[in-house]
Amino acid sequence: MARLVVISNRVAVPKARGVPGAQGGLAGALNAALRDHGGVWFGWSGQETDEFTGSVNYVRSAEGVTTATIDLEHQDVQEYYYGYANSTLWPLFHYRIDLTQYEREFGKGYERVNRRFAESVLPLIDPGDMVWVHDYHLLPLGNQLRENGVTNKLGFFLHTPWPPTNLFVSLPYHDRLVRTMLAYDLLGFQNNTWLESFLHYCGKELGADVDHASGRITLDGKVTTARAYPIGIDYDHFVQKGDTGEARQAQQRLISSCRRRTAMIGVDRLDYSKGLPERLDGIARFFDRHPDRVRDLVFIQIAPPSRENLESYQDIRETLEQKTGQINGARSEVDLVPVRYVNKGQSQEQLFGFYRASKIGLVTPLRDGMNLVAKEYVAAQDPDDPGVLILSQFAGAAQQLSDALLVNPHSADDIAHNIRLALDMPLEERKERHGKLLKSVREENVQRWTANFVDDLSQAG
Structure with a gap:
């Protein structure tokens, strides 16, 4: 060789x-x-x-x-x-x-x-x-x-x-x-x-x-x-992370902190190509249309910084922080915050646990070569009770993961509509979609x- x-x-x-x-x-x-x-x-x-x-x-x-x-x-x-x-x-x-x-x-x-x-x-x-x-x-x-x-x-x-x-x-x-x-x-x-x-x-x-x-x-x-x-992804290697104490602890931390609300997660580098402001606009649109569901859903955005010396990256961080504050300021209660923004990286073990605890994965880049977060999210799900992947149609992964809910990341309406579909999706449909997605992720490793x-x-x- x-x-x-x-x-x-x-x-x-x-x-x-x-x-x-x-x-x-x-x-x-x-x-x-x-x-x-x-x-x-x-x-x-x-x-x-x-x-x-x-x-x-x-x-x-x-x-x-x-x-x-x-x-x-x-x-x-x-x-x-x-x-x-x-x-x-x-x-x-x-x-x-x-x-x-x-x-x-x-x-x-x-x-x-x-x-x-x-x-x-x-x-x-x-x-x-x-x-x-x-x-x-x-x-x-x-x-x-x-x-x-x-x-x-x-x-x-x-x-x-x-x-x-x-x-x-x-x-x-x-x-x-x-x-x-x-x-x-x-x-x-x-x-x-x-x-x-x-x-x-x-x-x-x-x-x-x-x-x-x-x-x-x-x-x-x-x-x-x-x-x-x-x-x-390195499927076997990543799935093994789920057997670690760190992964199980991260999963339980997130579940207990959500207080019976559905967790929806996004994990992206802080980059304008990832569509983070547009994603938050879609979440805001969902809460505008369904104000009663603020108590049903909590969104966790993990966005470690990158290329902080570039002005365009500083701008995207400021925009993201501003939009997060606006959503939380308008919809928070004393015991409830609808959006959690985490501006630091997490280990793969922690991410596995957070993915597993989240019933919706929101992956909506404006343009992406592939996007491995979408594949990691699928790999981390419980096959007996899997979450739903919402994926940008402009991510390279969309060609393989066509059984996700594919969205136009530029459209707040489309994002909001698909969040509702994901929240209300019956178990049997979730399992059917996840089975097809998992086959692709496991085989196309x-x-x-x-x-x-x-x-x-x-x-x-």
């Missing part, structure tokens, strides 16, 4: 006893892949240095996964990470062209850091290794590796959406960026919608020969294959995602 060299912006550096230092879908997925195949996970350490040297720091976990990291200069972080990656590409890829910043220096910093990644990781790549690059931070890295003489099989997976062509062409030098992506042998997207958007761009703007059935893109004699690989991508990469090129 060929070894994997995984490259991503950040790395889950192991702590004591081999526990990963980072949480989240990407961290869990890549740890699972490396446990199975062996190899190295390379990326930025998250630390800054006065002068970039390219020196690599190594850590080996108890599970046999080796991580290798580099430090970046302050200017690198500002231009590459906060600049081009998160102020240009992230909003554009989530269809927020109104928030997209086009700064020449951001682009220069992005290319410089990708070049530094390529030069630093080069000594770690052995003949026969397969190189798997991840996400929008490193779109041109494959081309940088090719220019440094790497002939290994190169794969890339995009965890975000890919925008429609008429939006993407607003990006300066968009054609140059996509041409660098065609240096990879295999390109992976979360679902067919994002894949088709990319294939359409290549045919229309680059004049490439595109076979939509196979995903083969031919340009200037080079063939790249693009396919959809919906990412899943991260192990299958990894196997499908790596198998295709081994045959690509």
